[in-house]
Amino acid sequence: MPLLTKSIKGTQDVLPQESHKWRYLEQSALEVAENFGFREVRTPVFEHTELFQRGVGDTTDVVQKEMYTFLDKGERSITLRPEGTAGVVRSFLEHGLFNEPMPQKLCYLTSCYRYEKPQAGRLREFHQFGVECFGTADPAADAEIIALAKQYFDFLGVRDLRLELNSIGCKECRKDYHKALHDYFSARKDKLCPTCVERLDRNPMRILDCKVPACGEIAADAPKVTDYLCDDCRAHFEQVQKYLGAMDIPFTVNPSIVRGLDYYSRTVFEFVSSSIGAQGTVCGGGRYDGLAEELGGPHTPALGFALGLERLMLLMESQGLPFPEAETCSLYIASMGEAAAQKAAELVCALRRDGIHAEFDVVGRSVKAQMKFANKLGADFTLVLGDSELESGKAVLKNMKSGETTDVELASFPGDFMRISISESLKTLEDLGVDTNIDLNALFYNND
Numbered sequence: 001m002p003l004l005t006k007s008i009k010g011t012q013d014v015l016p017q018e019s020h021k022w023r024y025l026e027q028s029a030l031e032v033a034e035n036f037g038f039r040e041v042r043t044p045v046f047e048h049t050e051l052f053q054r055g056v057g058d059t060t061d062v063v064q065k066e067m068y069t070f071l072d073k074g075e076r077s078i079t080l081r082p083e084g085t086a087g088v089v090r091s092f093l094e095h096g097l098f099n100e101p102m103p104q105k106l107c108y109l110t111s112c113y114r115y116e117k118p119q120a121g122r123l124r125e126f127h128q129f130g131v132e133c134f135g136t137a138d139p140a141a142d143a144e145i146i147a148l149a150k151q152y153f154d155f156l157g158v159r160d161l162r163l164e165l166n167s168i169g170c171k172e173c174r175k176d177y178h179k180a181l182h183d184y185f186s187a188r189k190d191k192l193c194p195t196c197v198e199r200l201d202r203n204p205m206r207i208l209d210c211k212v213p214a215c216g217e218i219a220a221d222a223p224k225v226t227d228y229l230c231d232d233c234r235a236h237f238e239q240v241q242k243y244l245g246a247m248d249i250p251f252t253v254n255p256s257i258v259r260g261l262d263y264y265s266r267t268v269f270e271f272v273s274s275s276i277g278a279q280g281t282v283c284g285g286g287r288y289d290g291l292a293e294e295l296g297g298p299h300t301p302a303l304g305f306a307l308g309l310e311r312l313m314l315l316m317e318s319q320g321l322p323f324p325e326a327e328t329c330s331l332y333i334a335s336m337g338e339a340a341a342q343k344a345a346e347l348v349c350a351l352r353r354d355g356i357h358a359e360f361d362v363v364g365r366s367v368k369a370q371m372k373f374a375n376k377l378g379a380d381f382t383l384v385l386g387d388s389e390l391e392s393g394k395a396v397l398k399n400m401k402s403g404e405t406t407d408v409e410l411a412s413f414p415g416d417f418m419r420i421s422i423s424e425s426l427k428t429l430e431d432l433g434v435d436t437n438i439d440l441n442a443l444f445y446n447n448d
C-alpha cells in the first residue's frame with residue numbers, strides 16, 4: 001500500500017534529529033518578540049473562506065490560485081489558513097482587543113497552507129513566525145517591527161540579508177498611481193500573461209508582483225509608486241527611514257516591492273537573501289491600516305511581518321550557522337537482575353522528577369547491550385546496578401567522556417548526581433574561561 005507510506009506532495013516531516021533545530025528557531029523567535037513587548041496569540045488552522053477573500057484580497061495569487069478550500073459537512077466553505085494575519089486580525093476584533101490600551105502587539109508561530117508548485121523554499125505546508133502591531137500609525141512602529149526581524153536574524157547569526165523598503169501610499173495617492181500603471185500596462189497588454197491581463201482593470205499593482213518573466217521585464221520600467229505619494233505618505237515614509245537610521249539598520253529603497261497581499265498600505269518591506277536561490281524572500285511585511293475596517297471592525301492602523309521558517313532554515317544551513325546541540329541523556333542506569341532493575345527504575349524516576357534526563361532499560365537487554373545502548377544515546381554518565389551494589393548501597397558512576405569514575409551512595413543519589421554533573425559542567429565552563437565561583441555544597445546541602 002504505497003499511498004499510506006508517502007506524505008502529501010509539498011509537505012515535510014521533521015524527524016527527531018532535526019526537531020531541536022526547529023525548536024531553537026521557534027523559541028528564539030518568541031524570546032526576541034517578547035523583548036519587544038509582543039505576546040503570543042494562537043488562532044485556528046482553518047477559518048471561513050470569506051475571511052481570506054476579504055482579508056488577503058481576491059485579486060491576489062494566494063486567493064485566486066493557492067488556497068486549500070473545501071466544504072465541511074455542514075456545507076460551509078472553509079479554508080486552511082494561507083497566512084497568519086487575517087486570522088489574527090479576526091481574533092483581535094472578535095475579542096475586542098481594540099478596547100485595550102494601544103498598541104496591542106501580538107506574535108505567532110503558525111503553519112500555512114498554499115497550493116503551490118513545490119520546490120526548494122516553496123512548500124504546500126510551511127511555517128511562519130509573524131508579528132502584528134495594532135493601534136498605531138506612527139512611523140516609529142514601522143521601524144520597530146523591522147528592528148525586531150533584524151534582531152532575530154542577528155541573534156541567529158544570519159548574514160547577507162538585504163532589507164528592501166518601499167511605501168505604496170494610501171488609497172488616495174494610489175488612485176493616480178493605479179491610473180498611471182493602467183495606462184502603462186494597457187499599452188503593453190499583448191505581452192502580459194493572461195492573469196495579468198485580468199489584473200489590469202481590477203488591481204494593476206498586482207502585475208508588479210507577477211512571477212512570469214515576461215511580465216517582470218515589462219514591470220521593470222513601469223511608473224514608480226514613490227513618485228505618486230501624497231504629502232502625508234511621503235512624510236511618513238521619510239520618518240520610517242529616519243528611525244531606521246537612528247537604529248542603525250541599513251536598507252535600500254526598492255520601488256518595485258509591492259507585496260503579494262491586497263491589504264497593505266504605506267510601508268512595505270522584505271528581507272531578501274541571494275544565497276538560497278529563487279525563493280530568496282525570507283521575511284515580508286508592512287502596514288495594513290485599512291484591514292480591520294475591511295473586516296467589519298473599527299478603524300485600526302496596524303502593521304506586521306511574516307517570516308518563512310523553512311526558508312530561514314535553508315539560509316542558516318547554506319551559511320553553515322551553528323545550532324545548539326540536541327539535549328542528550330545525562331545518566332543511563334544499567335541493571336542486572338530484577339531487584340536492581342526496580343532500583344534503577346526508582347532512581348531514574350527520582351532524577352526525572354528533579355528535571356534530569358535519565359534512562360534505564362525498558363527492553364530487557366543484557367548489561368553489555370544496555371551499555372552499548374547508553375553509548376548510542378550519548379549518555380554523559382552511566383551507573384551499573386547489580387546485587388552487590390544493592391547490598392552495599394554504593395555504586396560506581398562513570399563519566400563516559402573522560403572515563404573517570406566516582407563512588408556514589410545510592411541513598412543520597414539524586415542530590416549527589418546533580419552535584420557531580422553540575423561540577424562537570426562548571427569544569428567545562430572554566431575551560432572556556434568563565435568565572436564559576438559557586439559553592440555547590442552550599443547549593444545542595446544547606447537548607448537555610
Ligand code: ATP
Nearest residue numbers: 116121122123126260281282283284306307308311
Ligand atoms: P513569494 O513571493 O515567495 O511567493 P509571498 O509574497 O507569497 O512569497 P508572503 O505571503 O509574504 O509570501 O509570506 C511571507 C513569507 O512566508 C515569505 O517571505 C516566505 O518566507 C514564506 N513563504 C511564503 N510562501 C511560502 C511557501 N509556499 N513555502 C515556504 N515558505 C513560504
Ligand code: MG
Nearest residue numbers: 061062116260
Ligand atoms: Mg507566494
